[in-house]
Structures are given as C-alpha cells and as structure tokens.
Amino acid sequence: RLEIPLPQPLxxxxxxxITMTYGLILPQMQAYSNPNEIRPQIYGYSERQLNLVDWYPxxxxxxxxxxxxxxxxxxxxxxxVYDTADFDVTxxxxxxxxxxxxxxxxxxxxxxESSRRFTLExxxxxxxxxxxxxxxxxRQVGDVxxxxxxxxxxxxxxxxxxxxxxxxxQVFTEKFGPYRHxxxxxxxxxxxxxxxxxxxxxxxxxxxxxxxxxPKNYLVIIAAHETAHQWWFDGVADNQALEPWxxxxxxxxxxRIYYETVHPDLVDWWWGYRYFEFQKAGFVDSSIYEGGxxxxxxxxxxxxxxxxxxxxxxxxxxxxxxxxxKDYYTQFxxxxxxxxxxxxxxxxxxxxxxxxxxxxxxxxxx
Numbered sequence: 001r002l003e004i005p006l007p008q009p010l011x012x013x014x015x016x017x018i019t020m021t022y023g024l025i026l027p028q029m030q031a032y033s034n035p036n037e038i039r040p041q042i043y044g045y046s047e048r049q050l051n052l053v054d055w056y057p058x059x060x061x062x063x064x065x066x067x068x069x070x071x072x073x074x075x076x077x078x079x080x081v082y083d084t085a086d087f088d089v090t091x092x093x094x095x096x097x098x099x100x101x102x103x104x105x106x107x108x109x110x111x112x113e114s115s116r117r118f119t120l121e122x123x124x125x126x127x128x129x130x131x132x133x134x135x136x137x138x139r140q141v142g143d144v145x146x147x148x149x150x151x152x153x154x155x156x157x158x159x160x161x162x163x164x165x166x167x168x169x170q171v172f173t174e175k176f177g178p179y180r181h182x183x184x185x186x187x188x189x190x191x192x193x194x195x196x197x198x199x200x201x202x203x204x205x206x207x208x209x210x211x212x213x214x215p216k217n218y219l220v221i222i223a224a225h226e227t228a229h230q231w232w233f234d235g236v237a238d239n240q241a242l243e244p245w246x247x248x249x250x251x252x253x254x255x256r257i258y259y260e261t262v263h264p265d266l267v268d269w270w271w272g273y274r275y276f277e278f279q280k281a282g283f284v285d286s287s288i289y290e291g292g293x294x295x296x297x298x299x300x301x302x303x304x305x306x307x308x309x310x311x312x313x314x315x316x317x318x319x320x321x322x323x324x325x326k327d328y329y330t331q332f333x334x335x336x337x338x339x340x341x342x343x344x345x346x347x348x349x350x351x352x353x354x355x356x357x358x359x360x361x362x363x364x365x366x
Contacts, residue, residue, distance in 0.1 A: 001070055002057065020057055026050065029191050040193035042202065048151060048190050049131040053197060054080065056126070061336065071241035076297055077288030078240040082124035084334055089126060090117045100134035102149040104200040106183045122180065122334060123198035124234050129187045139166050144179060150188040150208070157211035157219055161186050161203060164223035171261045172254060175322055176231045177329040184230065186223065194222045196229035215263045221255055221274060228254035236332040242287045243339050249284060249305025256306065275303050283363040284308055285339060308361040315357065316350045324349040339366050
C-alpha cells in the first residue's frame with residue numbers, strides 16, 4: 001500500500017497526474033505446487049513464459065463513508081477490488097528478440113519497430129504473458145478477435161481452449177449481454193491454476209495434460225468458467241474479498257449454461273463431475289477470510305453457489321431467470337455490485353418467495 005498526499009485536495013471531477021518510475025523484481029514461478037498448501041504463483045517467470053499480472057500501481061476504489069477499498073491478501077481467493085480504467089501499454093524489447101506477447105488489450109500501431117503497443121478501454125486489469133515458445137491460433141466472433149496461446153505439442157487442447165472460448169462467448173453474449181472488448185485472449189499457464197483478467201485468462205498446464213479430446217474434462221469446464229468472468233468480474237465487478245460468490249458462483253453456474261447450450265447431453269455429467277461436497281459446505285456468502293481452507297472455500301463459493309442458482313432458476317422458470325441475469329448485467333456493467341444489488345434486481349424481476357432458499361444458502365438477510 002502506497003499513500004501519496006496531494007499538494008491540495010482534488011476537487012470532484014478534477015484530475016491529478018502522478019508519474020512513477022519503478023522496476024520489477026520477477027520471481028521464478030514454482031514448477032509444481034499443491035494449491036491446497038501453497039498459493040499458485042502466476043506473477044513471474046518459468047522456463048517457458050513470463051507473466052505480468054497486477055504488476056503496475058493502480059488507484060483502488062474509494063467508497064464514500066468507508067474509504068479506500070484495499071483488503072489484506074489471503075491464502076486463496078482474490079482480495080483486490082477494481083474500478084475500470086483505460087490502459088495504454090508499450091512493451092519494448094532491448095535484447096533484439098521478438099517474442100510472442102499475449103495481452104489483455106488490442107495491439108495498435110507502435111512508434112518503434114522494437115516496441116509493441118496495446119490498448120484496453122474500461123478494463124479492470126491488464127495482464128501480459130510473453131514467450132518465445134508460444135503457438136498462436138485465432139478466431140473471429142463478430143467484431144471480436146479471439147486468441148489462443150499455447151506451447152508446442154499441445155495443439156489439440158490449444159484448439160479446444162480456443163473453440164470453447166468462442167462458443168462460450170457466443171452463449172454468454174446471448175444470455176447475459178454484449179462482450180465489452182475487441183479482443184479476448186486465452187493462454188496456457190505454466191503453473192497450476194486458472195485465473196481471469198480483463199479480456200484475458202490463463203488455464204493451468206495440468207488441464208492441458210489431462211485433455212482427452214472430448215468436452216468431458218476440466219480444460220473445457222475451466223475455459224467456459226474463465227470466459228464467463230468477462231461478464232462476472234470484468235463486466236460486473238464486486239468486492240472479491242468480502243463477497244466472492246458474486247462472480248465465482250455466477251461463473252460456475254455459467255459453465256452449466258454453456259453445457260446445456262453447446263453440449264446438452266452432458267449437463268447431467270457436468271453436475272456429477274463438477275458438483276460434490278466433501279463436507280457440509282456452509283453458506284454461499286462467505287468472505288475469503290472465513291472459508292475454512294481452500295477446499296471448503298471452493299465448496300461454498302463455487303459449488304454450493306451453483307446449486308443455489310439452479311434452485312433459484314427452478315423456482316422462477318427460465319424466462320424470468322434469464323431476464324433477471326440480463327437485467328443485472330445491464331444495470332451494473334462497468335460498475336461494482338453487491339449482494340444487496342443482486343437480490344434487489346432479482347426482486348425487480350420476480351415476486352417469487354425465495355425465503356426458504358435464502359435461509360438455506362445465505363447467512364445474511366439481503
């Protein structure tokens with residue numbers, strides 16, 4: 001946390017320019033780690049790639065009456081909260097090389113032959129993954145260019161990642177609302193995790209290794225999940241430390257929406273494969289700090305949350321359910337939403353009594 005006192009107060013609607021010069025000390029990513037014991041490391045480098053995520057200073061959101069929203073990191077889950085910003089990033093290579101650059105933003109003309117310039121409007125984050133070993137495939141979805149970056153000998157899972165991303169974008173655009181950017185980039189991560197950023201996501205190399213040339217595996221599941229974060233994280237943001245279910249529950253249930261639309265014969269398989277509890281998970285609306293460990297946190301925030309969404313859908317029917325999700329997205333796209341906002345929009349779309357579901361799944365009364 002860095003605090004910069006201004007020479008005079010900044011008036012509403014006013015601007016201040018802060019110029020910072022700094023260096024990055026890049027750690028080597030741990031080759032293999034158990035995510036139940038050690039938080040997967042995305043920022044840094046391996047033998048095959050360099051990843052820059054949350055790598056620049058940014059102004060955290062300010063909430064009147066509460067102050068700056070900056071939570072402490074935790075062993076799992078995400079703790080940072082983002083408002084939208086415009087990004088203009090130039091990457092210059094000083095050693096004469098010209099590696100592949102996977103980026104959150106669209107590439108635009110650069111002033112120098114040794115530089116690459118990328119821009120992203122109204123994004124939450126800006127991520128880069130750089131490698132001399134990337135293979136690249138791309139596809140068009142309307143006016144959006146979708147990129148897939150992956151390593152040699154992973155052509156089949158790389159194509160599956162690209163295909164799933166394209167299909168999921170088409171499904172979620174129809175069900176939730178328009179995608180906000182001109183590019184979408186999916187990258188094979190040389191670490192054990194999947195992670196979303198604006199117009200960009202990583203999928204773990206382990207899911208590439210386990211891909212079996214069918215839609216019945218985690219590579220396809222997680223590709224759909226991370227693509228959904230472009231609606232439930234980049235589009236509609238939330239306080240990921242205190243109310244992580246607002247994006248993770250919706251993204252997990254978006255997997256189900258993807259499968260019912262693209263692979264309808266696999267919906268029952270998806271529930272059986274994806275949804276399981278090692279113990280009574282607890283309430284969906286838990287913060288990352290009361291998760292009780294990585295596995296219980298997943299069970300509550302992702303899986304039990306998806307079960308709640310299914311019960312809510314069954315209660316009101318598809319027409320009202322999808323009208324509600326589209327309305328929620330439309331009202332809060334580019335903004336941050338709370339659980340109270342979520343249920344307010346629901347009640348604007350349905351008069352159904354869901355008090356029993358609220359008592360079963362939630363610890364707070366919204």
